[in-house]
Amino acid sequence: MIKLIGITGRYFSLLGKVFSRPEKMRIYRERIIFEMEALGLDSISLTAIISVFIGAVVTLQMSISLESPFIPQYLIGYATREVMILEFSSTVVALILAGKVGSNIASEIGTMRITEQIDALEIMGVNSASYLILPKIVATVLFFPLLTLLSIFIGCVGGYAIAYMTGIMIPGDYIEGMHYAFLPYSVTYSLIKSAVFAFIITSISAFCGYYADGNSLEVGRASTRAVVASSIVIMIFNLILTQILLT
Amino acid sequence: MIKAEHISKSFDGRAVLDDISVTFDTGKTNLIIGRSGSGKTVLLKSLVGLHAVDSGAIYYDDICYTALGFKERKAIRKDIGMIFQGGALLDSSTVVENVKLPLDLFTSRSEAEKMERVKFCLDRVKLTGADRLYPSELSGGMIKRVAIARAIVLNPRYLFCDEPNSGLDPQTSVVIDNLIRDITEEYNITTIINTHDMNSVMEIGEKIVYIHEGHKWWEGTKDDILHADNRELNDFVFASAMAKRARRAAK
Numbered sequence: 001m002i003k004l005i006g007i008t009g010r011y012f013s014l015l016g017k018v019f020s021r022p023e024k025m026r027i028y029r030e031r032i033i034f035e036m037e038a039l040g041l042d043s044i045s046l047t048a049i050i051s052v053f054i055g056a057v058v059t060l061q062m063s064i065s066l067e068s069p070f071i072p073q074y075l076i077g078y079a080t081r082e083v084m085i086l087e088f089s090s091t092v093v094a095l096i097l098a099g100k101v102g103s104n105i106a107s108e109i110g111t112m113r114i115t116e117q118i119d120a121l122e123i124m125g126v127n128s129a130s131y132l133i134l135p136k137i138v139a140t141v142l143f144f145p146l147l148t149l150l151s152i153f154i155g156c157v158g159g160y161a162i163a164y165m166t167g168i169m170i171p172g173d174y175i176e177g178m179h180y181a182f183l184p185y186s187v188t189y190s191l192i193k194s195a196v197f198a199f200i201i202t203s204i205s206a207f208c209g210y211y212a213d214g215n216s217l218e219v220g221r222a223s224t225r226a227v228v229a230s231s232i233v234i235m236i237f238n239l240i241l242t243q244i245l246l247t
Numbered sequence: 248m249i250k251a252e253h254i255s256k257s258f259d260g261r262a263v264l265d266d267i268s269v270t271f272d273t274g275k276t277n278l279i280i281g282r283s284g285s286g287k288t289v290l291l292k293s294l295v296g297l298h299a300v301d302s303g304a305i306y307y308d309d310i311c312y313t314a315l316g317f318k319e320r321k322a323i324r325k326d327i328g329m330i331f332q333g334g335a336l337l338d339s340s341t342v343v344e345n346v347k348l349p350l351d352l353f354t355s356r357s358e359a360e361k362m363e364r365v366k367f368c369l370d371r372v373k374l375t376g377a378d379r380l381y382p383s384e385l386s387g388g389m390i391k392r393v394a395i396a397r398a399i400v401l402n403p404r405y406l407f408c409d410e411p412n413s414g415l416d417p418q419t420s421v422v423i424d425n426l427i428r429d430i431t432e433e434y435n436i437t438t439i440i441n442t443h444d445m446n447s448v449m450e451i452g453e454k455i456v457y458i459h460e461g462h463k464w465w466e467g468t469k470d471d472i473l474h475a476d477n478r479e480l481n482d483f484v485f486a487s488a489m490a491k492r493a494r495r496a497a498k
Contacts, residue, residue: 023352023353024351024352027351027352111338112337112338115333115335115338116331116332116333116335117335117336117337117338119292119297119329119331119335120329120331120335120336120337122297122324123295123297123324123327123328123329123407124324124325124348124349124352124353125321125322125324125325125327125352125353126352
């Protein structure tokens with residue numbers, strides 16, 4: 001317990017350094033754009049592939065589970081949309097990105113630590129925590145909500161495609177379900193969650209990498225710790241945010 | 248001039264530096280030598296501020312560095328250049344981007360002026376045709392040259408080198424040694440080099456400090472070292488058969 005308090009203290013101390021005044025804004029703007037490409041754009045294909053299949057599978061499962069003459073078929077489209085918006089496109093995509101982006105960040109910064117690149121920045125008088133971590137946080141917090149929107153759209157398209165190709169339901173009913181009882185606030189809720197999860201993934205992974213110490217084995221361990229810790233904290237905050245925003 | 252007064256440093260209760268006092272002169276190549284694990288890297292990193300000392304004081308000219316806060320230290324760090332053992336170039340940046348980074352962060356020069364300065368520094372370390380290459384595409388000697396160019400790009404007053412010859416062939420080592428010595432003399436820098444390369448000691452050792460088990464065991468010049476009667480120092484300096492023959496010949 002004391003160790004956990006110590007780690008939490010170090011984490012917030014690092015965040016204090018990260019959010020201190022940047023040296024030069026222009027350099028940071030360039031790095032934010034670079035990180036958006038490295039951490040955001042490069043995650044589009046993974047997000048799209050997973051979303052299209054999950055959308056299709058959810059539609060299939062719903063059509064099997066809700067197969068009854070008393071249940072209107074458009075509810076399948078409705079259920080698919082709700083699953084994608086409320087949980088999959090924010091939380092599950094965040095968990096997947098914790099694996100991809102989180103391990104990437106932890107291993108990159110961890111390698112910089114053990115090869116003394118971070119020391120070199122410090123010697124130059126650069127606030128290494130801010131220089132390395134802040135652009136990543138800003139980039140992911142801005143970009144992950146866009147990935148969530150993309151995931152919602154592609155997931156719904158995946159559901160429509162499976163309905164159209166297999167004939168398990170009339171595609172027109174699926175479209176009707178997509179429009180049924182739509183609450184724009186659900187999308188807002190999903191976007192808020194994805195922005196918070198982006199912050200959690202990036203800051204925790206950067207923390208694990210920044211304090212890596214030793215050799216390449218330690219970088220590997222830091223990378224694993226980053227994914228595990230990010231995933232657990234995401235699930236805790238998923239519960240907290242749902243309680244706050246939906247009830 | 249950099250002066251350490253009675254500095255001590257321990258890790259997890261194990262003393263690595265014990266009551267070290269030493270002065271490093273301006274315009275000279277000052278060498279810290281010692282066996283692996285003797286504490287010389289900890290001494291160098293303590294001098295530069297990467298390790299906080301447990302006791303004692305470090306002075307940069309007349310300023311007590313150990314008494315300064317984060318912001319004041321940051322101002323001094325802009326006068327410091329450091330060459331790390333592995334170069335410590337940023338992997339995701341090209342040669343030009345690595346050398347230009349301090350200029351981007353700490354000067355308000357135009358892009359053309361910055362590029363001119365970068366070109367000057369790369370020419371100074373005799374590195375041409377590698378501007379757009381990444382560190383993974385460079386040889387060990389080229390990495391050291393880029394590291395030197397980056398270290399001198401802001402005209403530092405203090406230059407620290409952590410084993411600048413490690414991993415280099417003897418010929419390239421001599422080139423890097425001479426380059427560091429020439430830059431030190433040309434810009435009147437206080438240079439501190441951490442090494443266990445005896446060729447470096449005999450080539451450029453204007454002032455040599457021998458560290459043994461965390462203590463300052465001996466100090467002198469490269470001429471003094473051949474005639475020193477300190478047993479631990481002699482064991483270190485004349486460890487190789489070639490060095491022993493050279494000593495016999497000198498006597």
